[in-house]
Amino acid sequence: MTDPAIEALQATVRRAAATRASLRIVGxxxxxxxxASLSGETLDVRAVTGVVDYxxxxxxxxxxxxxxxxxxxxxxxAAGQMLGFEPPRFGAGGTLGGxxxxxxxxxxxxxxxxxxxxxxxxxxxDGTGRALSFGGRVMKNVAGFDVARLMTGAMGxxxxxxxxxxxxxxxxxxxATRLFELSADESIARVNxxxxxxxxxxxxxxxxxxxxxRLSGAPSAVAxxxxxxxxxxxxGADALWSSVRDHRHAFFASAASAAAxxxxxxxxxxxxxxxxxxxQLIEWGGALRWLAAGARTDAxxxxxxxxxxxxxxxxxxxxxxxxxxxxxLPSTLAALHKRLKATFDPHGILNPGRLSAAF
Amino acid sequence: xxxxxxQAELAALLPPSALLTAPEDTRPYECDGLTLFRxxxxxxxxxxxxxxxxxxxRVCHAARVPVVARGAGTSLSGGALPDRNGLxxxxxxxxxxxAIDALARTAVVQPGVRNLAISEAAAAHGLYYAPDPxxxxxxxxxxxxxxxxxxxxxLKYGLTVHNVRRVRALLVNGDAVExxxxxxxxxxxDLLALVNxxxxxxxVITEITVxxxxxxxxxxxxxxxxxxxxxxxxxxGAIIGAGIIPAGLEMMDxxxxxxxxxxxxAGYPLDAAAVLLVESDGxxxxxxxxxxxxxRLLTESGATSIRVSRDExxxxxxxxxxxxxxxxxxxxSPDYYCIxxxxxxxxLPLVLRRTAEWSKEFGLACANVFHAGxxxxxxxxxxxxxxxxxxxxxxxxxxxxxxxxxxxxxTVTGEHGVxxxxxxxxxxxxxxxxxxxxxxxxxxxxxxxxxxxGKAVPTLxxxxxxxxxxxxxxxxxxxxxPRF
Numbered sequence: 001m002t003d004p005a006i007e008a009l010q011a012t013v014r015r016a017a018a019t020r021a022s023l024r025i026v027g028x029x030x031x032x033x034x035x036a037s038l039s040g041e042t043l044d045v046r047a048v049t050g051v052v053d054y055x056x057x058x059x060x061x062x063x064x065x066x067x068x069x070x071x072x073x074x075x076x077x078a079a080g081q082m083l084g085f086e087p088p089r090f091g092a093g094g095t096l097g098g099x100x101x102x103x104x105x106x107x108x109x110x111x112x113x114x115x116x117x118x119x120x121x122x123x124x125x126d127g128t129g130r131a132l133s134f135g136g137r138v139m140k141n142v143a144g145f146d147v148a149r150l151m152t153g154a155m156g157x158x159x160x161x162x163x164x165x166x167x168x169x170x171x172x173x174x175x176a177t178r179l180f181e182l183s184a185d186e187s188i189a190r191v192n193x194x195x196x197x198x199x200x201x202x203x204x205x206x207x208x209x210x211x212x213x214r215l216s217g218a219p220s221a222v223a224x225x226x227x228x229x230x231x232x233x234x235x236g237a238d239a240l241w242s243s244v245r246d247h248r249h250a251f252f253a254s255a256a257s258a259a260a261x262x263x264x265x266x267x268x269x270x271x272x273x274x275x276x277x278x279x280q281l282i283e284w285g286g287a288l289r290w291l292a293a294g295a296r297t298d299a300x301x302x303x304x305x306x307x308x309x310x311x312x313x314x315x316x317x318x319x320x321x322x323x324x325x326x327x328x329l330p331s332t333l334a335a336l337h338k339r340l341k342a343t344f345d346p347h348g349i350l351n352p353g354r355l356s357a358a359f
Numbered sequence: 360x361x362x363x364x365x366q367a368e369l370a371a372l373l374p375p376s377a378l379l380t381a382p383e384d385t386r387p388y389e390c391d392g393l394t395l396f397r398x399x400x401x402x403x404x405x406x407x408x409x410x411x412x413x414x415x416x417r418v419c420h421a422a423r424v425p426v427v428a429r430g431a432g433t434s435l436s437g438g439a440l441p442d443r444n445g446l447x448x449x450x451x452x453x454x455x456x457x458a459i460d461a462l463a464r465t466a467v468v469q470p471g472v473r474n475l476a477i478s479e480a481a482a483a484h485g486l487y488y489a490p491d492p493x494x495x496x497x498x499x500x501x502x503x504x505x506x507x508x509x510x511x512x513x514l515k516y517g518l519t520v521h522n523v524r525r526v527r528a529l530l531v532n533g534d535a536v537e538x539x540x541x542x543x544x545x546x547x548x549d550l551l552a553l554v555n556x557x558x559x560x561x562x563v564i565t566e567i568t569v570x571x572x573x574x575x576x577x578x579x580x581x582x583x584x585x586x587x588x589x590x591x592x593x594x595x596g597a598i599i600g601a602g603i604i605p606a607g608l609e610m611m612d613x614x615x616x617x618x619x620x621x622x623x624x625a626g627y628p629l630d631a632a633a634v635l636l637v638e639s640d641g642x643x644x645x646x647x648x649x650x651x652x653x654x655r656l657l658t659e660s661g662a663t664s665i666r667v668s669r670d671e672x673x674x675x676x677x678x679x680x681x682x683x684x685x686x687x688x689x690x691x692s693p694d695y696y697c698i699x700x701x702x703x704x705x706x707l708p709l710v711l712r713r714t715a716e717w718s719k720e721f722g723l724a725c726a727n728v729f730h731a732g733x734x735x736x737x738x739x740x741x742x743x744x745x746x747x748x749x750x751x752x753x754x755x756x757x758x759x760x761x762x763x764x765x766x767x768x769x770t771v772t773g774e775h776g777v778x779x780x781x782x783x784x785x786x787x788x789x790x791x792x793x794x795x796x797x798x799x800x801x802x803x804x805x806x807x808x809x810x811x812x813g814k815a816v817p818t819l820x821x822x823x824x825x826x827x828x829x830x831x832x833x834x835x836x837x838x839x840x841p842r843f
């Protein structure tokens with residue numbers, strides 16, 4: 001079962017490998033702002049498209065990487081299902097392959113899992129043009145190293161993703177969003193306390209003194225949690241959550257301007273609120289802090305703080321990128337990265353520099 | 360035998376009782392839970408500090424001595440089978456729970472801590488560690504990470520890889536490295552995912568941070584009987600199709616049901632062709648609603664009887680049969696061999712039908728237990744190792760079932776790992792290019808190939824020798840060959 005679109009892609013990669021020419025892998029092009037440098041000949045994956053297999057009662061969907069996310073989500077919605085990691089879209093036309101290659105997850109992540117948690121298998125074309133398949137289309141599979149999850153979030157530097165199999169989740173039967181007026185510290189404490197209780201939490205967002213908490217699940221569970229948590233009801237909450245997910249929220253609009261680079265700080269959920277010289281929006285039960293940098297923001301201090309809080313800092317969106325986009329790795333880890341890169345892309349032609357200046 | 364200078368260097372790192380070399384001392388380490396394969400190691404080390412582990416690795420690395428890390432030794436795939444020229448590195452003394460952070464819902468533990476001990480320690484905070492492999496009273500968390508262990512609740516709560524935040528490990532040269540962190544993701548490649556399920560080939564784990572979950576307020580289980588296996592399979596599809604992810608969803612066929620009923624007397628229906636156990640957990644209201652819906656769907660799917668637990672005692676009683684399936688089968692047969700394939704659930708009737716045919720052909724009885732929600736099938740082949748030729752017939756029967764799992768789009772191991780047991784089956788599931796990449800991953804971490812050598816990934820030479828019909832991704836590689 002060969003796909004001419006994948007064969008064409010293999011031929012391009014083989015040609016590039018022969019001449020050591022860099023390739024820049026592109027789907028919908030909605031995340032070009034993300035990551036370090038973009039260079040090389042464009043390798044468009046959008047011709048590799050279509051849902052390959054979807055049986056809702058198996059809870060698994062398999063689709064080609066160039067399939068638009070919108071199409072996948074519409075197909076799943078019709079069957080009462082969804083992608084549990086709530087992938088963000090930063091523009092129209094984003095593809096499944098881009099969602100998995102970037103590995104980014106939306107508001108539901110701390111409660112349902114990240115993109116990598118839902119990936120069951122991938123098809124890839126490696127840096128020598130070979131079509132390979134890792135993982136599978138079943139829920140439980142420990143045959144071989146977990147290369148499918150390794151490819152998730154690798155920004156295309158280990159292989160061109162051509163096909164993805166994902167675990168699906170049923171759409172919740174009920175949802176509600178509660179609002180609370182709290183300080184940042186109170187908000188962080190509260191969401192962590194709630195996280196330790198059997199409550200159907202599915203998202204949190206704190207911004208400018210207001211904490212929004214989304215509940216998802218069986219109608220009875222949502223109703224009892226609502227009574228237990230208190231707060232006031234936010235009507236039409238879907239608009240809030242999709243704007244936070246897709247960075248259309250007012251906070252991100254200001255951050256996208258050239259003057260204010262946007263930092264993504266992934267830290268321990270209990271990390272205390274710390275003034276880093278800009279405005280913050282806090283998601284993921286405290287574990288994700290977006291920082292719209294201000295004049296006082298110091299990149300080195302941001303990185304030191306995130307690392308001290310058990311995490312890392314990414315220069316997510318910025319007009320100029322004077323520092324490495326992704327948090328620098330300790331030398332032992334960096335050496336492992338280089339050797340893995342050499343295993344899957346020996347000529348270093350796939351998205352060079354996008355994840356690290358070192359490769 | 361270790362070279363005397365290696366032994367002397369190791370002896371200098373450890374107290375005398377922590378380095379075993381006499382045959383009577385190393386014999387207990389000659390196999391793990393898969394007793395079909397045995398090998399005596401040259402020595403066994405039982406360090407208790409990370410510095411000692413690093414020292415041992417440096418000595419072995421310099422002397423090119425293979426190292427097989429071992430937890431509780433409960434692997435069912437021979438993952439901890441010793442190398443006869445190598446060292447078994449027992450992590451049994453790393454049994455401390457270092458910290459529980461109730462607010463952040465994490466526990467920092469040493470690799471030798473038993474799986475169940477984590478939940479017991481977290482219980483005071485209303486929290487627990489979700490993955491629950493059936494060996495959870497004995498198996499250690501380090502081994503769980505190495506094998507990416509599952510359990511009966513993983514459809515809803517995930518495998519080990521979904522419940523581990525951070526792994527601290529030593530590379531083959533003794534260098535310390537950390538994968539993951541206190542955050543929900545980390546910079547660079549997802550090496551945390553890669554180390555889960557890596558079967559001790561990449562690094563030696565010395566510390567783990569696991570995620571803890573709030574204990575569900577309430578749980579109930581339904582036991583449903585069916586006069587036909589296909590109807591039971593369809594009921595599973597109906598429940599999932601209705602948007603329910605049960606906390607547990609298990610199936611047993613008649614031979615398995617009869618074996619466990621004789622053993623635990625839980626009141627399982629003996630005349631049923633298949634029984635399903637469906638568990639719902641959550642708030643009291645949620646469980647009430649969900650169980651009513653499950654009962655309706657089971658009835659519609661043709662269940663001949665349904666029993667829902669009325670209290671915790673009854674819930675545990677109904678589960679006791681499923682949890683005792685392996686020992687129960689062990690009572691009715693001198694030996695049994697547990698297979699571990701995963702299939703798309705829709706292929707279940709075909710797989711069970713073929714298995715029953717082959718059972719007759721090989722003259723070996725087979726009982727089936729099935730993690731029905733996630734498609735993970737455990738046929739238990741009953742045999743007597745003392746009877747001439749039965750071991751060989753058992754292995755041939757098992758290989759055939761695994762071949763069928765691949766053919767229907769599944770995998771040769773859902774949760775037990777490849778170890779030494781499924782090396783040949785791996786040749787059938789993966790193409791040479793893919794196996795070569797696995798060897799590349801191994802070499803990226805362990806260029807000298809000293810950590811658990813010969814496990815998990817077959818050599819290309821072995822696969823060529825194996826030369827079996829190659830079914831790959833549901834396609835026949837050699838369609839001209841005769842098929843079984």
